[in-house]
Amino acid sequence: MDKEEIKKFLPHREPMLLIETAYIDEEGVAHATYRIKEDEFFTRGHFPGNPVVPGVIQCEIMAQSCAILVKDEIPGHLTLYAGLDKVRFKNAVHPGDLCEVTATLNERRGQLFFCSAKLTVNGKLCCKGDPSFALVPIE
Numbered sequence: 001m002d003k004e005e006i007k008k009f010l011p012h013r014e015p016m017l018l019i020e021t022a023y024i025d026e027e028g029v030a031h032a033t034y035r036i037k038e039d040e041f042f043t044r045g046h047f048p049g050n051p052v053v054p055g056v057i058q059c060e061i062m063a064q065s066c067a068i069l070v071k072d073e074i075p076g077h078l079t080l081y082a083g084l085d086k087v088r089f090k091n092a093v094h095p096g097d098l099c100e101v102t103a104t105l106n107e108r109r110g111q112l113f114f115c116s117a118k119l120t121v122n123g124k125l126c127c128k129g130d131p132s133f134a135l136v137p138i139e
Contacts (some may be wrong), residue, residue, distance in 0.1 A: 002020070003019075006019060006068075009072075009074045009075065011077075012064060015040070017064070018064055024069065032064070032068060035098045036053055036093060058126065061099055062103065062129060062131055066115035067133060069105045080133060082133050084132070087130075088128055088129065090124075091121070097122075101117055104116050111136070
């Protein structure tokens with residue numbers, strides 16, 4: 001899926017839509033990418049002269065990638081964080097980097113989804129964790 005197709009499923013919009021391509025492979029693993037742009041709102045002040053993507057943004061990229069796993073159930077719902085466990089940051093992410101995410105669905109309880117995700121740049125692990133989210137009907 002490209003960005004326009006992703007918008008059919010995810011309720012996020014720019015500047016908070018943080019995946020540009022996505023697909024689910026035959027084993028049920030979601031793969032998504034996002035290239036960090038030079039003028040992102042979150043790198044302009046973090047840190048001047050040495051911009052680094054904040055960890056919370058890396059986690060959001062992973063969470064949006066996880067939501068792709070249940071994309072057909074999202075229309076009419078918001079995807080809201082339920083938790084974020086076992087998060088670790090291993091390497092910095094900078095403007096120009098292509099973030100590549102792999103995400104798996106570990107468990108489902110009703111409208112709660114428990115996932116695992118990894119974000120890499122050029123094959124180097126930058127962030128990993130276990131996001132969980134709920135699908136909440138839009139009223």
